[in-house]
Amino acid sequence: xxxxxxxxxxAISNGSAYALIAMALVMIFKATTLINFAQGExxxxxxxxxMVVALEWNWPAWVAVIVGMVFMAAVGAGIERTxxxxxxxxxHLPLVIITLGLFLAINALAGIIWRFDPRAxxxxxxxxxxxxxxxxxxSWYTVGVVSTAVLTAGVLTILLNKTKIGLAFRAVSxxxxxxxxxxxxxxxxxxxxxxxxxxxxxxxxxxxxxDPIRALEPSVMVRVLIFASAAAALGGLDSLWGAIVxxxxxxxxxxxxxxxxxxxxxxxxxxxxxxxxxxxxxxxSGLFGTAQVERV
Amino acid sequence: xxxxxxxxxxYGQIQVLHGLDFRVDEGEVVVILGANGxxxxxxxxxxxxxxxxxxxxxxxxxxxxxxxxxxxxxxGMAHVPQGRGTLPELSVEDNLRVGAYTRTDNxxxxxxxxWYEVYPVLKERHNQRAGSLSGGEQQMLAVARALMxxxxxxxxDEPSLGLAPIIVQDLFERFKQINTDTGTTMLVVExxxxxxxxxxxxxxxxxxxxxxxxxxxxxxxxxxxxxKAYLGV
Amino acid sequence: MAARFQLTQGTSRYRTYKxxxxxxxxxxxxxxxxxxxxxxxxxxxxxxxxxxxxxxxKALTFAIAVLGLQVIVGYTxxxxxxxxxxxxxxxxxxxxxxxxxxxSWIVSLLVVVPxxxxxxxxxxxxxxRIRGLYLALVTLGLAATFPAIVQxxxxxxxxxxxxxxxxxxxxxxxxxxxSLANGIAGVLQSLPLLGQYFGEGDPSSKEVDRIYRFAxxxxxxxxxxxxxxxxxxSRTGRSIRAIRDNETSAAVSGxxxxxxxxxxxGLASAIGGIGGMVYVAELGIASPGDFTQLLxxxxxxxxxxxxxxxxxxxxxxGLVIAFxxxxxxxxxxxxxxxxxxxxxxxxxxxxGVLLIVLMFFMPGGIIAGVxxxxxxxxxxxxxxxxxxxxxxxxxxxxxxxxxxxxPTGDAQPDEPAGGDTPDEVPTT
Numbered sequence: 001x002x003x004x005x006x007x008x009x010x011a012i013s014n015g016s017a018y019a020l021i022a023m024a025l026v027m028i029f030k031a032t033t034l035i036n037f038a039q040g041e042x043x044x045x046x047x048x049x050x051m052v053v054a055l056e057w058n059w060p061a062w063v064a065v066i067v068g069m070v071f072m073a074a075v076g077a078g079i080e081r082t083x084x085x086x087x088x089x090x091x092h093l094p095l096v097i098i099t100l101g102l103f104l105a106i107n108a109l110a111g112i113i114w115r116f117d118p119r120a121x122x123x124x125x126x127x128x129x130x131x132x133x134x135x136x137x138x139s140w141y142t143v144g145v146v147s148t149a150v151l152t153a154g155v156l157t158i159l160l161n162k163t164k165i166g167l168a169f170r171a172v173s174x175x176x177x178x179x180x181x182x183x184x185x186x187x188x189x190x191x192x193x194x195x196x197x198x199x200x201x202x203x204x205x206x207x208x209x210x211d212p213i214r215a216l217e218p219s220v221m222v223r224v225l226i227f228a229s230a231a232a233a234l235g236g237l238d239s240l241w242g243a244i245v246x247x248x249x250x251x252x253x254x255x256x257x258x259x260x261x262x263x264x265x266x267x268x269x270x271x272x273x274x275x276x277x278x279x280x281x282x283x284x285s286g287l288f289g290t291a292q293v294e295r296v
Numbered sequence: 297x298x299x300x301x302x303x304x305x306x307y308g309q310i311q312v313l314h315g316l317d318f319r320v321d322e323g324e325v326v327v328i329l330g331a332n333g334x335x336x337x338x339x340x341x342x343x344x345x346x347x348x349x350x351x352x353x354x355x356x357x358x359x360x361x362x363x364x365x366x367x368x369x370x371x372g373m374a375h376v377p378q379g380r381g382t383l384p385e386l387s388v389e390d391n392l393r394v395g396a397y398t399r400t401d402n403x404x405x406x407x408x409x410x411w412y413e414v415y416p417v418l419k420e421r422h423n424q425r426a427g428s429l430s431g432g433e434q435q436m437l438a439v440a441r442a443l444m445x446x447x448x449x450x451x452x453d454e455p456s457l458g459l460a461p462i463i464v465q466d467l468f469e470r471f472k473q474i475n476t477d478t479g480t481t482m483l484v485v486e487x488x489x490x491x492x493x494x495x496x497x498x499x500x501x502x503x504x505x506x507x508x509x510x511x512x513x514x515x516x517x518x519x520x521x522x523x524k525a526y527l528g529v
Numbered sequence: 530m531a532a533r534f535q536l537t538q539g540t541s542r543y544r545t546y547k548x549x550x551x552x553x554x555x556x557x558x559x560x561x562x563x564x565x566x567x568x569x570x571x572x573x574x575x576x577x578x579x580x581x582x583x584x585x586x587k588a589l590t591f592a593i594a595v596l597g598l599q600v601i602v603g604y605t606x607x608x609x610x611x612x613x614x615x616x617x618x619x620x621x622x623x624x625x626x627x628x629x630x631x632x633s634w635i636v637s638l639l640v641v642v643p644x645x646x647x648x649x650x651x652x653x654x655x656x657x658r659i660r661g662l663y664l665a666l667v668t669l670g671l672a673a674t675f676p677a678i679v680q681x682x683x684x685x686x687x688x689x690x691x692x693x694x695x696x697x698x699x700x701x702x703x704x705x706x707x708s709l710a711n712g713i714a715g716v717l718q719s720l721p722l723l724g725q726y727f728g729e730g731d732p733s734s735k736e737v738d739r740i741y742r743f744a745x746x747x748x749x750x751x752x753x754x755x756x757x758x759x760x761x762x763s764r765t766g767r768s769i770r771a772i773r774d775n776e777t778s779a780a781v782s783g784x785x786x787x788x789x790x791x792x793x794x795g796l797a798s799a800i801g802g803i804g805g806m807v808y809v810a811e812l813g814i815a816s817p818g819d820f821t822q823l824l825x826x827x828x829x830x831x832x833x834x835x836x837x838x839x840x841x842x843x844x845x846x847g848l849v850i851a852f853x854x855x856x857x858x859x860x861x862x863x864x865x866x867x868x869x870x871x872x873x874x875x876x877x878x879x880x881g882v883l884l885i886v887l888m889f890f891m892p893g894g895i896i897a898g899v900x901x902x903x904x905x906x907x908x909x910x911x912x913x914x915x916x917x918x919x920x921x922x923x924x925x926x927x928x929x930x931x932x933x934x935x936p937t938g939d940a941q942p943d944e945p946a947g948g949d950t951p952d953e954v955p956t957t
Contacts, residue, residue, distance in 0.1 A: 035662045035665070086889070093606070096662065097833060100829055100830075101881045103881070104823075104830070104880055107874075107881075108874040108875070109878055112873030112874065164397070167390060167393060167394055168397065170390070171383050171386065173385075174383040175382070175383050179383075179394075180346065181344060181375045182369060182441065183365070183370055184366065185366045222822070226670045226673050233666060264681055267674065267678065269674050269677060270674040273671060276667060276670065280667070
């Protein structure tokens with residue numbers, strides 16, 4: 001029972017981190033129906049920025065996180081303006097290839113600047129345990145990550161539903177042409193989406209790496225991207241709360257289901273991919289997504 | 297109010313409009329008729345800045361050619377696209393709100409109430425997903441949305457398309473009503489000549505990217521040329 | 530642009546041109562092989578750059594993988610990011626057969642090809658339901674799992690775990706080849722002016738072995754290109770290409786989507802597996818870290834650099850993705866760039882940026898660029914009208930060309946007159 005609870009807490013903790021990155025993916029997908037394969041690397045780069053601000057400039061940890069988020073938001077906006085906007089939004093292949101190029105370039109850039117030795121990362125949540133149930137421990141870290149994910153989803157939902165720019169964003173996701181016809185400036189709206197996604201991604205990477213057992217290094221998000229995209233796709237790529245459900249599901253697969261099966265733990269990634277394939281097989285638009293109709 | 301001359305436009309390699317000349321005066325309802333493929337939708341898209349154009353479009357004295365859609369909307373033109381262009385995942389109310397996107401005053405809610413009065417069915421369904429509305433209801437929504445920006449010129453692209461005759465009848469009556477009550481100038485593009493000319497002051501016929509006939513609505517209704525254009529004979 | 534020469538396919542003049550082009554290419558390859566049979570290096574700006582046959586051979590193995598990718602991405606238009614999985618499978622499978630069971634490399638192909646083909650078809654199945662970006666996602670996930678699979682404790686004895694699987698590359702040149710090589714070397718050495726680049730005396734046996742392996746790989750590539758090219762002209766091939774242009778239309782026109790998609794996945798994976806086999810044959814070791822999803826992305830870089838939809842582009846792409854990182858890490862000094870920067874993964878950075886730049890300026894890749902230039906001097910016209918009724922790949926696609934491509938300037942085996950699409954491709 002204790003083991004189960006500990007595994008459950010692991011699942012929730014990892015799942016929430018995946019959910020954050022997944023939310024970033026969802027934001028970009030909603031706006032552009034594109035999967036930003038560079039999201040993980042952008043998040044990683046943001047986490048490095050946070051590290052620099054917190055550990056080299058010695059600013060308070062959460063201030064560093066905000067700074068990192070703002071920094072990456074600017075980078076995200078810049079990427080949209082220079083690399084994405086020039087292309088026809090309907091033609092996905094060139095855009096996806098650009099995100100792949102970004103994946104490579106950003107990953108390498110981080111390696112060039114900061115090398116590959118694992119780095120310390122500031123503590124974002126109090127150490128120690130919030131709760132002890134028998135032999136199982138619920139750490140403050142887990143509480144922190146989950147709260148962050150839920151809060152973020154909440155803030156994003158409010159942003160999208162109650163603000164003017166959120167309305168514009170939802171309009172653009174829904175019908176690009178009509179959005180133009182009511183005077184929405186699509187470019188800046190998309191830019192906003194990319195900036196927001198980059199910020200959320202950075203937050204996700206930061207809380208992920210803040211786990212005392214993890215260290216920050218350039219390849220830290222490479223695997224996480226897979227888990228996060230599986231989470232996003234599971235939830236239906238255009239649903240924020242779907243991303244949370246998806247994240248928790250993937251976390252559960254990784255930390256609860258796999259340990260109880262003969263599948264070796266090293267293959268938890270493979271298990272997540274298989275789960276994804278199964279869901280997509282039966283429900284191509286994910287659990288909560290809106291079905292896409294294809295026009296000949 | 298609107299003075300178009302030598303308008304050319306199309307989609308990349310395919311040029312659809314080959315030099316159009318027409319005008320719309322303030323307070324009028326003007327109709328552009330034509331068969332499928334004549335270029336009616338393209339004409340409206342040219343006006344609202346959705347495609348590249350050559351020639352001249354003078355709107356309230358300002359030149360529109362070369363301007364983007366976002367600017368043109370802010371100059372007072374609203375375009376109800378073919379097929380309604382509803383934002384299906386958003387609520388009816390959000391659809392209306394989006395229509396007022398370019399406005400900076402605080403009378404948006406008042407306007408919404410006003411359009412709820414004109415189209416009570418929208419009020420009934422104001423929280424529903426717009427995609428769940430019937431075709432006729434979506435058309436009303438699309439028009440109300442366009443009017444939320446308080447345009448001086450309203451462009452309507454084939455409002456009757458895909459709708460049952462009874463609904464369409466009602467729709468057009470309301471258009472006429474809006475024109476007389478608010479004085480909003482309208483440019484309607486339609487295949488249903490009878491209906492359109494019934495509410496219009498003047499009309500044009502478009503044939504393969506050229507204006508072939510023009511005149512007062514009453515004259516056009518009785519004209520052989522209409523039948524010619526309509527049947528493409 | 531004024532065309533200087535006009536050649537019509539099917540005429541004897543065209544045939545002559547093709548034979549001459551072939552001949553020139555073979556000559557270049559022979560010269561290259563003999564000049565760089567020893568571990569050669571160039572010095573530029575104080576940095577030593579390796580340019581030897583072994584490295585070129587490695588580049589060619591990547592080219593094979595990229596060629597496989599062309600079948601899926603270039604011709605069916607689906608983005609698949611799992612090629613490193615099959616590349617790795619081919620490598621490990623053949624390494625195990627050769628090292629532990631004394632099979633010869635050629636014979637190991639009999640296992641590698643079907644296994645990879647079947648695995649590819651198996652993963653082609655999700656492609657039936659999953660479209661576009663989801664497919665890219667799933668295949669990327671697949672590629673990411675390869676190192677973990679190969680390092681499983683249960684498979685340790687087959688795969689050598691984290692340390693990898695070593696194999697003695699015992700492809701030794703047979704006697705007749707040695708004599709041939711000696712003869713060629715002698716001829717080359719006696720050339721005025723150029724003779725000095727080809728060494729002195731008979732090439733060492735190591736060098737002869739290298740040249741032999743190089744020759745084998747080159748022949749393999751030509752064979753594969755020829756096979757794929759012919760396949761794509763066949764009926765099955767055309768249905769594969771129809772998928773790229775418009776899936777729904779293809780289905781409606783009677784193309785058996787299931788068959789075509791799974792076949793193309795199978796084929797692409799089989800070719801990837803072959804590449805992996807050659808890779809480990811040349812390198813002598815297969816280690817898990819070599820086959821991550823980063824490699825899959827690298828293959829995409831190669832694909833795009835060479836030119837999506839071109840077969841000869843695979844070779845160009847392979848060369849680029851093998852040599853750029855190699856040379857980048859050999860660069861220890863470069864004016865204007867701090868040394869610290871040069872010590873990192875500069876090669877990958879360059880490739881990432883290259884990919885982005887290409888999409889802006891040369892989406893058709895290098896081959897498209899070369900074709901444009903060639904088109905200034907040479908126009909190839911088809912001999913007869915195109916066959917009607919069969920969905921052909923469109924030349925109007927930005928930057929992608931239809932199958933009838935070959936290594937630039939090269940000949941294809943004699944084509945039947947008519948039914949071929951022009952060589953020239955308008956690129957946007």
